[in-house]
Amino acid sequence: MNKPLQSKSTTGSYLIDPPGLKSWLFTLDHKRIGLMFLVLVSMALALGAFFALLIRTELTLPGPTIVSEPSTYNRLFTLHGAVMIFLFVIPVIPATFGNFALPMMLGARDVAFPRLNLASLYFYVIGLVFFLLVLIFGGIDTGWTFYPPYSTSTVTPVILAVVGAFILGFSSIFTGINFLVTIHTMRPTGMGWFRMPLFLWGLYGTAVIQVLATPVLAITLLLLAAERLLGIGIFDPKMGGDPILFQHFFWFYSHPAVYIMILPAMGVISEVVSVFSRKHIFGYKFIAYSSLAIALLGFLVWGHHMFTSGQSQLVGMIFSALTFTVAIPSAIKVFNWLATMYKGSIGLAPPMCFALNFIFLFGIGGLTGLFLGSLATDIHVHDTSFVVAHFHYTMAGGVLMAFLAGLYYWWPKMTGRMYNLVWGQVSAWMILIGFNLTYFPQFIIGSRGMPRRYYDYTRLLEVNPEFTFYQIISTVGGFTLVGGLVLVAFILLRSLFVGAKAPDNPWGSGTLEWQCNSPAPHENTPAPDDVGDCYDYNDLEFDEQTKGYVMKQ
Amino acid sequence: MISFAGLPLAQSGGFWLPDSATNSPAMDPVFYLILGICSFFFLLVVGLMVFFVVHYRRRPGVVPQKTASHNMLLELTWTFIPLVIVGAIFYQGFTAYIRMQTPPPNCYDLRVSARQWAWQFIYPNGHIDENLHVPVGEPIRLTMTSEDVIHGLWIPALRVKMDIVPGRYTSTWFRADKVGTYNLLCTEYCGDEHSDMLATVEVHTREDYDAWLKDAGNYLKTLPPAEAGKVLYQRRGCFQCHSVDGTAGTGPSFKGIYGETHDMADGTTAVVDDNYIRQSILEPQAKVRSGFQPVMATYQGLVSDDDITALIEYIKTLK
Numbered sequence: 049m050n051k052p053l054q055s056k057s058t059t060g061s062y063l064i065d066p067p068g069l070k071s072w073l074f075t076l077d078h079k080r081i082g083l084m085f086l087v088l089v090s091m092a093l094a095l096g097a098f099f100a101l102l103i104r105t106e107l108t109l110p111g112p113t114i115v116s117e118p119s120t121y122n123r124l125f126t127l128h129g130a131v132m133i134f135l136f137v138i139p140v141i142p143a144t145f146g147n148f149a150l151p152m153m154l155g156a157r158d159v160a161f162p163r164l165n166l167a168s169l170y171f172y173v174i175g176l177v178f179f180l181l182v183l184i185f186g187g188i189d190t191g192w193t194f195y196p197p198y199s200t201s202t203v204t205p206v207i208l209a210v211v212g213a214f215i216l217g218f219s220s221i222f223t224g225i226n227f228l229v230t231i232h233t234m235r236p237t238g239m240g241w242f243r244m245p246l247f248l249w250g251l252y253g254t255a256v257i258q259v260l261a262t263p264v265l266a267i268t269l270l271l272l273a274a275e276r277l278l279g280i281g282i283f284d285p286k287m288g289g290d291p292i293l294f295q296h297f298f299w300f301y302s303h304p305a306v307y308i309m310i311l312p313a314m315g316v317i318s319e320v321v322s323v324f325s326r327k328h329i330f331g332y333k334f335i336a337y338s339s340l341a342i343a344l345l346g347f348l349v350w351g352h353h354m355f356t357s358g359q360s361q362l363v364g365m366i367f368s369a370l371t372f373t374v375a376i377p378s379a380i381k382v383f384n385w386l387a388t389m390y391k392g393s394i395g396l397a398p399p400m401c402f403a404l405n406f407i408f409l410f411g412i413g414g415l416t417g418l419f420l421g422s423l424a425t426d427i428h429v430h431d432t433s434f435v436v437a438h439f440h441y442t443m444a445g446g447v448l449m450a451f452l453a454g455l456y457y458w459w460p461k462m463t464g465r466m467y468n469l470v471w472g473q474v475s476a477w478m479i480l481i482g483f484n485l486t487y488f489p490q491f492i493i494g495s496r497g498m499p500r501r502y503y504d505y506t507r508l509l510e511v512n513p514e515f516t517f518y519q520i521i522s523t524v525g526g527f528t529l530v531g532g533l534v535l536v537a538f539i540l541l542r543s544l545f546v547g548a549k550a551p552d553n554p555w556g557s558g559t560l561e562w563q564c565n566s567p568a569p570h571e572n573t574p575a576p577d578d579v580g581d582c583y584d585y586n587d588l589e590f591d592e593q594t595k596g597y598v599m600k601q
Numbered sequence: 602m603i604s605f606a607g608l609p610l611a612q613s614g615g616f617w618l619p620d621s622a623t624n625s626p627a628m629d630p631v632f633y634l635i636l637g638i639c640s641f642f643f644l645l646v647v648g649l650m651v652f653f654v655v656h657y658r659r660r661p662g663v664v665p666q667k668t669a670s671h672n673m674l675l676e677l678t679w680t681f682i683p684l685v686i687v688g689a690i691f692y693q694g695f696t697a698y699i700r701m702q703t704p705p706p707n708c709y710d711l712r713v714s715a716r717q718w719a720w721q722f723i724y725p726n727g728h729i730d731e732n733l734h735v736p737v738g739e740p741i742r743l744t745m746t747s748e749d750v751i752h753g754l755w756i757p758a759l760r761v762k763m764d765i766v767p768g769r770y771t772s773t774w775f776r777a778d779k780v781g782t783y784n785l786l787c788t789e790y791c792g793d794e795h796s797d798m799l800a801t802v803e804v805h806t807r808e809d810y811d812a813w814l815k816d817a818g819n820y821l822k823t824l825p826p827a828e829a830g831k832v833l834y835q836r837r838g839c840f841q842c843h844s845v846d847g848t849a850g851t852g853p854s855f856k857g858i859y860g861e862t863h864d865m866a867d868g869t870t871a872v873v874d875d876n877y878i879r880q881s882i883l884e885p886q887a888k889v890r891s892g893f894q895p896v897m898a899t900y901q902g903l904v905s906d907d908d909i910t911a912l913i914e915y916i917k918t919l920k
Contacts, residue, residue, distance in 0.1 A: 117793075118793045118794060118795070118796065118797075119793050122790075122792070122793065122795075189792070189793075191790050195750075195751060195789075195790075197749070197750050197751070197767060198750040198751065198790070198791060198792060201749070201750065202792070203894060285766075285767040285768025285769070286767075286768075289768075290768070291751060291766060291767065291768070292766065325657075325665065326659075326664075326665040327665050327668070328670040329670070330668075330669075330670060330671060330672075331670075331671045331672075331676050332670070332671065333671070334671070334676050334680075356753065356762050356763055356764050357764045357766070358763065358764055358766055358769070358771035361698070361699065361702055364698070365695055365698075368691055368694065368695060369691055369695075372687040372688070372690065372691050373687075375683065375687050376680060376683055376684055376687070379679065379680075379683045380676070380679065380680055382646055383676075383679040384676070386646065386649050386650060386653065387675070389650070389653040389654070389657065390653060390657070390668060391657060391665065391666040391668050392653070392657050392665045393657065393658075393659045393660075393663060393664060393665040394653065394654055394657050394658055394659055395659040396654070396658070396659075404650060404654065407646065407647075407650055408647055408650070411642075411643055411646050411647060412643060415638075415639040415642055415643055416639065418635050418638070418639060418687070418690055419632065419635050419636075419639075421687075421690075421691070421694075422631060422635060422690050422691065422693070422694025422695075423694045423695050423697070423698035424627060424628045424631045424632075424693075424694045424695075424697035424698040424701060425628060425631050425632050425635060425694060426694075427628065427698065427701060427760065427761070427762050428618075428628050428632070428757075428760045428762065430762060430788070431753055431755070431762070431788035431789060432755075432788065492616070492617065495617050495618055495632070496614070496617070496618065496619050496757070497619050497757035497784065497786070499755065499786055499787070499788045499796075500788075500790075501790040501795060502795065502796040503795070503796040504796045504797070505796065507797070507799050508784065508786075508799075511619070511783075511784050512619070583670070585665075
């Protein structure tokens with residue numbers, strides 16, 4: 049493991065030092081910024097989940113159920129997608145755990161540009177306000193993908209949403225720049241690239257994509273706003289524009305964006321699987337390089353969203369072939385995690401339970417991606433609820449599970465409190481069961497004939513009478529899943545009031561952020577001169593008195 | 602209302618795919634191949650995971666065993682085996698796709714025009730219909746365009762899907778080998794009535810098809826104007842937005858509307874007479890009734906004067 053620090057910091061907890069509201073609002077402390085992001089993204093998650101439940105309830109039975117107008121339903125799925133993508137899954141792990149843990153993992157005082165970091169938080173808040181304004185002005189009905197010419201002709205406030213996403217893009221770029229520079233310049237002596245915790249490799253790959261791809265989204269959204277305001281005729285065929293051009297621009301960002309979402313998630317899983325198996329991570333370099341491979345290959349596959357758009361067969365073939373190459377680095381990671389668990393001493397605390405949920409659900413999400421990368425099968429299942437199921441297995445089954453694993457993992461360091469471990473395990477089971485009940489039926493009805501973004505399937509029942517049955521299962525699952533999330537929130541919030549005081553290193557982790565007090569002190573402590581191997585757990589033993597791990601005497 | 606008749610397996614076709622209307626669907630074997638590979642790897646990964654969690658669970662006094670932290674040969678193995686497998690899937694998917702996308706030279710050509718929210722299938726004799734009628738066993742090529750936003754044509758039973766884009770033509774082809782009726786849906790989200798943009802594919806024998814086409818094109822000449830108007834009301838998709846039973850849809854209901862006076866969105870009033878109806882078909886945005894969105898696209902060039910007369914006569918009959 050990492051060598052012990054020379055001396056522990058003498059400053060008070062970052063939560064109370066310095067005190068006062070103003071010190072929080074203008075803080076440059078990466079830990080406080082991470083914690084404030086945690087509060088904000090959790091609110092976004094709650095909002096997105098609320099929309100999701102309305103969608104699920106509407107679809108339970110054929111015909112109008114709780115939403116009497118299709119236009120309302122169309123706003124609901126658009127807002128659900130836009131809030132979840134732009135306000136939750138893209139920022140969630142880098143902005144919360146990345147901000148909180150990255151500098152401490154390096155033994156750095158802070159990120160390279162603390163003011164830019166604070167700006168990133170405020171840009172997020174402004175973006176959030178724009179999305180709330182969209183809600184107040186009646187919502188938008190374009191789908192989160194904003195495809196023209198629908199998005200240039202609808203009467204809903206598209207420009208507000210586009211500006212919101214544009215600003216959120218800058219929040220994302222600022223985080224990316226910060227992480228790139230911090231990792232390049234602020235690693236301690238003795239921590240070469242291949243001594244870094246794998247979480248940082250995940251964040252590094254993400255930062256590369258954030259910085260390279262997000263500007264393309266920004267330009268695309270500006271063009272879309274200009275199209276609506278000025279009618280410049282770049283996307284609207286009535287003015288000689290090309291609507292397919294928008295799809296290329298949009299997916300040139302939005303496909304790499306799914307790796308912005310999943311790479312940090314995989315980083316969290318690499319940390320958690322190793323720590324809770326008490327085993328050195330297996331195949332460090334393969335995992336690290338696979339993060340980079342995903343980041344780079346992810347730029348070359350956007351056309352697989354457009355196999356039915358009318359693009360040429362040659363282009364389709366090239367994108368299909370490239371798409372399959374992205375499967376390989378993900379497969380490597382999964383096999384390496386399994387090899388890490390082999391002959392370990394596997395503890396099933398809540399972070400590990402959610403890591404196992406991740407492997408289960410992301411496994412299904414990744415494997416069903418093969419249907420979509422393959423040309424012939426994609427033609428059939430494209431734009432059906434099969435695709436909806438697939439990307440929820442990867443995004444919610446992947447990113448959300450990793451978020452919850454990370455939340456349970458770093459919670460003691462962030463708040464200084466331990467939560468109830470048994471109830472944490474119960475929440476993991478509830479979410480796993482609810483998740484599969486929600487999304488697995490959507491694979492079946494999708495390949496049998498259920499399109500996505502569909503308000504009413506009454507008229508399909510003559511051919512597909514089984515749809516109602518699967519939709520009911522899916523709704524039951526949806527409420528179970530959200531119930532599990534509410535349980536997680538309850539367990540963690542309760543710990544703030546009645547939880548036991550957290551030990552410094554409750555899980556026996558070897559990375560540097562666990563060597564300081566819990567909650568973390570205001571001043572980060574510098575890394576020792578000789579940084580050891582953060583996945584070597586031989587020097588740690590469990591101490592019954594503090595209920596945490598300490599160095600062997 | 603709730604039918605559990607199909608519980609939980611599907612009524613027709615396999616568990617995963619609906620009945621195919623072709624004898625040798627190119628897509629289905631690829632689907633089942635991938636399904637098999639997915640199932641194998643899922644069971645492998647989750648099986649190992651569960652086995653490790655149970656077998657190596659943390660127990661007091663039992664320490665983790667030291668194993669190698671990397672093994673180049675092993676890692677290269679699980680890099681290259683998946684690479685070979687996805688290579689095979691790509692090849693199968695690609696060759697099936699080329700078969701699905703390459704129309705034979707002797708196709709029967711039909712045109713498709715999509716609009717919010719109706720399908721118009723245009724036959725060689727100029728007839729326009731709201732459903733797709735095709736002869737059995739013959740390759741059919743659809744050349745498609747949209748009048749407004751992007752739509753998507755999907756016939757699940759034929760495994761055919763292609764987006765329909767304004768300002769350009771896209772095309773696809775299929776051959777239906779079984780006489781019958783199949784669903785045809787819009788799969789690219791296109792606005793309020795996306796889920797009502799539904800038509801059927803009617804697969805006839807060649808004789809039935811010829812007879813249908815001959816009759817279908819003749820209605821303006823053989824039927825009285827009001828009845829011809831009713832046919833047009835269906836076939837041109839007016840029914841998607843305008844009801845005839847008094848319920849307001851995306852547009853006003855036609856029931857009893859003829860001769861009424863209504864407030865317009867611009868504050869004026871207008872009497873629904875022959876000229877108003879004619880203008881509303883050709884220039885829908887000119888006088889939009891108050892309380893409705895200006896979303897209708899023009900039918901300029903798509904309907905003849907005789908068509909409009911027939912529609913007016915039909916609307917007159919709706920008391």
